[in-house]
Amino acid sequence: DGGITQSPKYLFRKEGQNVTLSCEQNLNHDAMYWYRQDPGQGLRLIYYSQIVNDFQKGDIAEGYSVSREKKESFPLTVTSAQKNPTAFYLCASSMAGGGRTEAFFGQGTRLTVV
Amino acid sequence: DQQVKQNSPSLSVQEGRISILNCDYTNSMFDYFLWYKKYPAEGPTFLISISSIKDKNEDGRFTVFLNKSAKHLSLHIVPSQPGDSAVYFCAASDKGGNTGKLIFGQGTTLQVKP
Numbered sequence: 001d002g003g004i005t006q007s008p009k010y011l012f013r014k015e016g017q018n019v020t021l022s023c024e025q026n027l028n029h030d031a032m033y034w035y036r037q038d039p040g041q042g043l044r045l046i047y048y049s050q051i052v053n054d055f056q057k058g059d060i061a062e063g064y065s066v067s068r069e070k071k072e073s074f075p076l077t078v079t080s081a082q083k084n085p086t087a088f089y090l091c092a093s094s095m096a097g098g099g100r101t102e103a104f105f106g107q108g109t110r111l112t113v114v
Numbered sequence: 115d116q117q118v119k120q121n122s123p124s125l126s127v128q129e130g131r132i133s134i135l136n137c138d139y140t141n142s143m144f145d146y147f148l149w150y151k152k153y154p155a156e157g158p159t160f161l162i163s164i165s166s167i168k169d170k171n172e173d174g175r176f177t178v179f180l181n182k183s184a185k186h187l188s189l190h191i192v193p194s195q196p197g198d199s200a201v202y203f204c205a206a207s208d209k210g211g212n213t214g215k216l217i218f219g220q221g222t223t224l225q226v227k228p
Binding site: 004006033035040041042043044045048058088090092094102103104105106107108110 | 120123148150155156157158159160163203215216217218219221
């Protein structure tokens with residue numbers, strides 16, 4: 001089945017530690033995205049990538065880093081510089097360009113700082 | 115600056131009646147709009163979309179209306195069912211879909227009462 005997979009579903013991090021969230025897709029999509037959801041704030045864009053080896057900052061990139069070494073994979077690292085990392089993180093992918101920009105989402109990773 | 119706004123955090127309707135969810139946007143460059151449905155602890159799923167060249171798009175019980183002059187769109191669900199209870203996000207695509215980047219509203223929680 002084609003889809004987008006995030007792992008793990010739940011993640012606990014101690015303060016001061018970096019942690020990496022995995023996102024893999026087999027939809028052959030060029031574009032991939034990371035969003036963060038907080039209560040009452042909707043989905044806010046962290047980073048996005050339109051093509052392998054290229055990515056751009058979204059609205060709230062501070063304290064996060066990404067890589068796009070393969071078309072299928074777009075891991076997100078939450079660094080110790082992120083002041084309030086506890087949130088629900090969503091990865092998405094879409095076809096780039098073409099005007100039809102429906103994005104498909106993974107099931108999310110809930111990160112909790114303990 | 116919130117470019118996509120859903121001003122009603124919640125909506126409650128009776129089963130069988132119409133649900134109307136509203137969304138406003140400020141960026142006149144947006145030309146593709148989408149609605150997503152989200153259950154707790156899951157990723158959003160795509161519902162319906164509309165291009166700016168149209169003013170209405172219908173898919174079964176779901177209809178999206180676009181009023182470009184007012185920069186307003188709405189999602190109508192008729193008839194509403196208890197399974198429709200979820201958070202609904204409005205999203206807009208900028209730059210004609212060439213980037214595929216989606217900007218989301220804050221979401222509206224719909225409760226359909228049996």
